[in-house]
Amino acid sequence: MRGGHSNSAIFLILVLLSAVVPVQAGTGEYSIGVIEGTPAVSYMHDYSHLDEVTFLNDEMAIRGLINGEIDFLIADHLVLADITGNFDYNEMSVLGGVGESWKAVPVVRSDSTEDYGNIELLQAVNAAIAEIYQSEEYELLYSTWFTGMSNIEESDYIASLNDGWPTASSGGRLEKILNHDKEFLACTYDQSNGLSSIDTEGKIIGFEIDLAESISKKIAEHYGSEFGFRIIENFEKNDVVNELLNEENCDFGLAGFISGEAITNGLHPGIPYYSGGMVIAASMQSPNVESISSIFEAPEFIEDVDGFDSRLILIALLAFFIVLRLRTNPI
Structure with a gap:
C-alpha cells in the first residue's frame, strides 16, 4: 500500500504543478x-x-x-x-x-545678394497651401489621386495661416513674378505614382501638379496680379535640385522632398502638403x-513565464509534508 500512496502523492503533485503552467490566451491568427x-x-x-x-x-x-x-x-x-x-x-x-x-514639403533656394526674395516666395507658397487646407479644395485635389483621407493635421499649417501673406520686397523674386518681370516656374519630376506621373499623351499629371497650379492661382488672387505660370518637368529628383539651384530655371519645387532632404541639398523647406509612409x-x-x-497583438499568457509563481512554494511544502507523512506513517 505504501507504493500506492507514493504514486498517488506524485500524481497529486503533478496535477498541482500543471495548474501554474502558462496558458496561451490567443494566437497570431492573421x-x-x-x-x-x-x-x-x-x-x-x-x-x-x-x-x-x-x-x-x-x-x-x-x-x-x-x-x-x-x-x-x-x-x-x-x-x-x-x-x-x-x-x-x-x-x-x-x-x-x-x-x-514622412511629409513632403515645397522647397526654394536660399537668398543671396544677387538673388533674394526666395524665402519671401516660400512664405507666399506656405500661405497659399494653408488657405487651400482651410477650404474644401485640398480634399478635392487629394481625392483625385488618392483613396481615403489625408493625414495632414491642423498643426502642420496653422502657423502659416496665422502668419499670413508676406509683403513683396522691391526687386525680390516675388515682386518680379507679380510685376510680370518673370514667369512663375515650379519644378517636379516623374515619380510614377499619384504625386506625379506621365500620362498616355506624355503630359505630366498628379497631385503635385494640381496643387502647384492651385498655389499659383491663390498667389495671383491674393496679390491681384495675373502672371504666367509653368511647370518644369525633370527626369530625376537630383535634376530638380539642380534646377532650383540655378536661379533662372525654377522658383520653387514640389517633388516629394522631406525637410531634412531639402536642407541637406541646400534648400529651404516649407509646410507639409502630403503625408506618406507605410500603411x-x-x-x-x-x-x-x-x-x-x-x-x-502578440499572444498573451495568463501567467508570466519569466516571473516567479509564489504558489510553487505552497506546492513544494505540500509535497514535502505528503512524503514525510508517508515515511513516518507507512500503511
Missing part, C-alpha cells in the same frame, strides 16, 4: 503580406507570431490581398492609396499608418478588427 525589398519586410521582424507572406512586386501583392490570399497588406501609401493604378480600389481600403510617416490595407475578404493595434 496573415500579413509584404513586398520584397521594402521597409515592410524589416517592420515585420518584430511580429514573428504573424504569418508573413512575401510578394515579388506591388501588383502581385495587391492582387493577393483582393483575392483573399492574405488578410492584410503592408506597403507604402503611394502604392496602396494611389487610385490611378490598375486595380479596382473599391475592393480594398487603407486602414491607417504603421511605423514612421496597412484590407480587402472585402479581410477579417474585421477593432483597431490596427489589435492586428499586431
